[in-house]
Amino acid sequence: MSIADKACVTGIGETAYVRGSPKSALELQMAAARRAAEDAGISPHDIDGVIPIGVVSGIAEDFIDNFGITDLRFSALIPHGGASPTMALQSATALVAAGICNHVLIAFGRNVSAAASKAGARIHQMPQFHYVTEFEYPLGNCAPAQIYAPMAMRHMQLYGTTVEHFGEVAVACREHALLNDNAIMKKPITLEDHRNSRLIAEPFRLLDCSLESDGGAAVIVSAAERAKDLRHRRVFISGVAVGHPDSPAAITQRPDMTSLGLGKAAPRAFRMAGVTPADIQVAEIYDCFTYAVIRQLEDMGFCAKGEGGPFVADGRLRLGGALPTNTHGGLLSQAHIWGLNHIVELVRQLRGHGGRAQVPGAELGLVTGYGDLGDGAIAIMRRE
Amino acid sequence: MSELVPKPVPVPSAVALPYWEGLQRGEFCVQRCAACGTLRHYPRLLCRECFSDAVDWQAISGEGHIHSYTVAHYAYHPGFAAELPYTLVTIELTVGLRALGRWLGAEVPQIGAPVRMVLVPGEPYPTLSFAPA
Numbered sequence: 203m204s205i206a207d208k209a210c211v212t213g214i215g216e217t218a219y220v221r222g223s224p225k226s227a228l229e230l231q232m233a234a235a236r237r238a239a240e241d242a243g244i245s246p247h248d249i250d251g252v253i254p255i256g257v258v259s260g261i262a263e264d265f266i267d268n269f270g271i272t273d274l275r276f277s278a279l280i281p282h283g284g285a286s287p288t289m290a291l292q293s294a295t296a297l298v299a300a301g302i303c304n305h306v307l308i309a310f311g312r313n314v315s316a317a318a319s320k321a322g323a324r325i326h327q328m329p330q331f332h333y334v335t336e337f338e339y340p341l342g343n344c345a346p347a348q349i350y351a352p353m354a355m356r357h358m359q360l361y362g363t364t365v366e367h368f369g370e371v372a373v374a375c376r377e378h379a380l381l382n383d384n385a386i387m388k389k390p391i392t393l394e395d396h397r398n399s400r401l402i403a404e405p406f407r408l409l410d411c412s413l414e415s416d417g418g419a420a421v422i423v424s425a426a427e428r429a430k431d432l433r434h435r436r437v438f439i440s441g442v443a444v445g446h447p448d449s450p451a452a453i454t455q456r457p458d459m460t461s462l463g464l465g466k467a468a469p470r471a472f473r474m475a476g477v478t479p480a481d482i483q484v485a486e487i488y489d490c491f492t493y494a495v496i497r498q499l500e501d502m503g504f505c506a507k508g509e510g511g512p513f514v515a516d517g518r519l520r521l522g523g524a525l526p527t528n529t530h531g532g533l534l535s536q537a538h539i540w541g542l543n544h545i546v547e548l549v550r551q552l553r554g555h556g557g558r559a560q561v562p563g564a565e566l567g568l569v570t571g572y573g574d575l576g577d578g579a580i581a582i583m584r585r586e
Numbered sequence: 587m588s589e590l591v592p593k594p595v596p597v598p599s600a601v602a603l604p605y606w607e608g609l610q611r612g613e614f615c616v617q618r619c620a621a622c623g624t625l626r627h628y629p630r631l632l633c634r635e636c637f638s639d640a641v642d643w644q645a646i647s648g649e650g651h652i653h654s655y656t657v658a659h660y661a662y663h664p665g666f667a668a669e670l671p672y673t674l675v676t677i678e679l680t681v682g683l684r685a686l687g688r689w690l691g692a693e694v695p696q697i698g699a700p701v702r703m704v705l706v707p708g709e710p711y712p713t714l715s716f717a718p719a
């Protein structure tokens with residue numbers, strides 16, 4: 203049985219994205235979840251599956267308690283960082299396709315921008331980073347920027363990827379953030395601004411790095427038959443897949459340091475959806491770092507391995523380019539909501555509700571997730 | 587002014603304790619599967635070739651070449667602030683494993699360049715480091 207087109211994203215919800223929210227992660231998660239149910243046109247009582255994202259905010263019991271859910275039939279946690287939201291789409295699709303659930307809530311909230319819990323300290327609480335914590339942290343390999351940098355450095359050396367290529371990704375995301383009222387970054391940047399931003403962990407500069415931000419986002423995944431009666435035009439999940447890199451807990455030990463889990467997932471998702479990269483009209487690609495976007499484009503087959511740099515040049519990722527990408531501003535310039543904001547934006551685009559950042563006539567698009575040290579996920583969606 | 591914050595100290599896991607004890611003796615020790623001889627690093631419970639949990643530990647030379655690197659210009663832990671900028675090198679060891687270490691070379695690392703291991707004295711463990719061969 204294929205699960206292609208058996209599920210639809212029927213509801214989307216977001217809070218304001220800010221630095222320094224007075225609200226707790228759980229409050230933000232609940233607020234977004236309530237908005238997603240309202241957007242779908244269902245009562246929170248009707249939610250019968252829940253996949254809370256991360257382990258930093260709520261668990262299933264919180265949703266049962268606060269929403270008065272009387273018949274929750276499924277819950278799970280997916281511990282793969284920024285890949286978790288798109289991985290959760292796969293679980294939710296399978297759940298509704300199998301008839302286990304009708305409406306699955308995927309919700310996330312975070313409040314991390316307070317100084318005491320920056321990424322350099324936070325990841326060492328997480329079990330998937332245990333090799334890094336034991337063997338690399340004491341050497342000074344503390345935070346994702348440093349841990350991922352050798353992948354990008356090797357890509358530059360092997361394939362000739364340049365600072366300007368990274369800058370193209372940063373500039374595209376920023377241009378799109380300027381069209382989005384719910385984006386944290388408000389100032390235009392140029393390739394020169396990118397090049398002149400201070401070095402963080404070579405080759406990464408400040409403008410290669412995503413934001414630390416607070417907020418909540420949520421989506422409702424419903425059985426395609428149920429979705430017919432709900433508020434919005436249906437957006438189908440046509441292809442969805444997950445993949446893990448070799449040596450998933452240590453990039454140092456990965457046989458090909460420039461490989462990612464997405465390279466295994468993407469062919470499965472495209473096959474399931476029956477489309478090719480050339481068919482994709484809008485892409486929301488997990489952008490923890492500019493390099494990650496370039497590498498994922500290669501893994502998805504938009505170009506050959508090593509050609510991701512030239513591929514993004516000349517504004518291809520900007521609105522009006524051949525592959526408008528991160529039309530909300532991404533983690534680089536909208537907010538870092540673990541990529542659940544990318545799923546929300548893809549649905550918005552496919553509904554035709556993209557506002558000033560709308561890709562004209564967008565009917566088919568994709569979203570990716572990238573977690574921890576390279577776990578990957580992809581969902582290809584199409585509108586009815 | 588600059589307040590001295592200690593760097594994070596390794597907290598050895600049970601499975602990796604012989605690695606850390608080896609460093610204190612001046613050796614880079616890796617796991618060798620007692621059943622099939624396959625070397626592995628970072629230390630883990632099972633051999634992924636034969637699934638045996640029987641292990642001998644073997645000291646290796648620490649020779650290899652540079653696979654990649656980064657230069658840190660920002661301290662994500664205050665204990666490293668005084669050392670900025672510092673360079674981390676990923677080494678392809680000649681025995682077919684990888685290691686991450688501090689770079690002691692005066693020049694920017696060149697991918698593919700041969701290196702030798704240097705254990706820089708430290709408490710409670712030496713710092714795994716590499717220098718041009």
Ligand SMILES: [Zn+2]
Nearest residue numbers: 619622633636
């Ligand atoms: Zn073995």
